[in-house]
Amino acid sequence: MPLYKTRRGLFIHICVLILVFFSVSSFSMETSSGSSDNSMSSAAPSGPSVKNLMLSVANLSLTEGRTGTKNRQGFSPRNCLLAANGGSLQGIQETRINGLPQYQAGFAKSTLVPPPLFPGTIWGSNSMGDGWDFQGSRLQSGAKSFVPNLNYSPSGSVVDEGASIVGSNTGLSDYSVVKNQEKPNNVRNFICLLQGDRFVNYCLDKDGSRTLHGLLSLRDPEITCQICKKVLDLSSRGIPIFFELMLNQHGWQVFSELIDSLNHQQLKLITYVITKDLSIFIALTFHTHGSNLIKKVIRILRRSHLISFVTNNLCAAFLLIMTNRIGSYVVSECLNHLRAEDNKALYEAAITWCLDLAIDHEGSIALIRVINTIQGLQRYRLLNILSRNAVFLSQDPEGNYVIQKVISLNNPLFTQNVCHLLIGHYETISLQKGGSHIVEKCLDTEWKGWIIENFLSNTNTLLHVAKDAFGNYVIQKALKVTKKSGSPLYHKLLSRLKPHLSILQSGYGRNVFNLITGGQSVTKV
Structure with a gap:
């Protein structure tokens, strides 16, 4: 009776009966040349044969989904999708992207949905809550989540809890290396709430900077874009936010991670903003954290034409930067990591200012580092100027070290x-x-x-x-x-x-x- 639950079942049953009928008839014709006793004896085993034949037909229905078999409409089961009612959705075509099958239903605005690469349990999580915790996961190991609970409303958000975001015990500043992508929209909404000075204060706070550092490490393009836009804004004091971050003991870590997360266009924009104001650029090179970040930018841009933004500024304030202990190492970073053609302008500046540098304490030390790296005709020109002024430099408390070199x-x-x-x-x-x-x-x-x-x-x-x-x-x-x-x-x-x-x-x-x-x-x- 189960075969009669659908028309398809009825059709299959009728086919089985027809096949049985023709099989029995054929079998009788082949044995008709014998006696009637033989005919009666041959009919005896027909019961098991019919049973085996029915099982074979049933097995055909079980193998309907195998590659290479054809259904009665002539469509390969690989190119059709069985519906829940036992029918099929014809016309569904298979495409492959990067070697993975994706199915297109033929609808005008349908999207390709790739099959999951991993089962949901591969992350070691038995269940996912509303927050970011990996409950039951071995990765948890007692660590706190990035944002334990992001179900909030603007009127009563966790940002406003405790009247101040800095130093609040909301859990937003807890840092974790667990990278959960289940609540990206909530994270983006949270970043949107960090407006103006709130964002600055959050970056300058120890726990807040670690949180933003962790969010940037997710490498989510939209999160990175949101933070990048905020960094490029001005604070309520009219000071560029990136400037305040780069000079702070906690903020510079956020900016450092941001640099690692940027694409080429964003990095170009950051480089332009840092270098467009020469006075701000000089102030950054004089500060420990600021100079470290500029040196990092130099290493990232060492093969890019964008490095000219940095070297042009260094040349424009060459004497001032080279006579500063911290700033001079920014120039040395260029000399040690950039190509010869990128350093050419810096070497020309060193030749122009060599005598002024030689009689300055920090400048003479920096000039000796230049002598160690300069090559070719520019090296000859530099050493020629220094040797021709040996009488003057030999009697100077700082210049004598250059002549000794x-x-x-x-x-x-x-x-x-x-x-x-x-x-x-x-x-x-x-x-x-x-x-x-x-x-x-x-x-x-x-x-x-x-x-x-x-x-x-x-x-x-x-x-x-x-x-x-x-x-x-x-x-x-x-x-x-x-x-x-x-x-x-x-x-x-x-x-x-x-x-x-x-x-x-x-x-x-x-x-x-x-x-x-x-x-x-x-x-x-």
């Missing part, structure tokens, strides 16, 4: 320039702390004869230098290098100094006295 490069051209230009000035610079180091370095070069001859030209000058707090190390160095090389200049120095050993026995001259008479010289500090 030039000599330590062991470039014969520039070292010779320095040694030659200092002739006539060796006595003066030997009496200075920094200058004495330069003279000692020059005594290690092949042009040391120029220096010693300069001292030998005047005995009083030689004794004056030998008795000086810094100069005595220069004379000691001259005696050591000439003795080691077997130079006749060694004996000339001895002949000038020995008649005055009594003068050298006291004060700083005692170091030279001990060296000549076999005593141990004092190591220079």
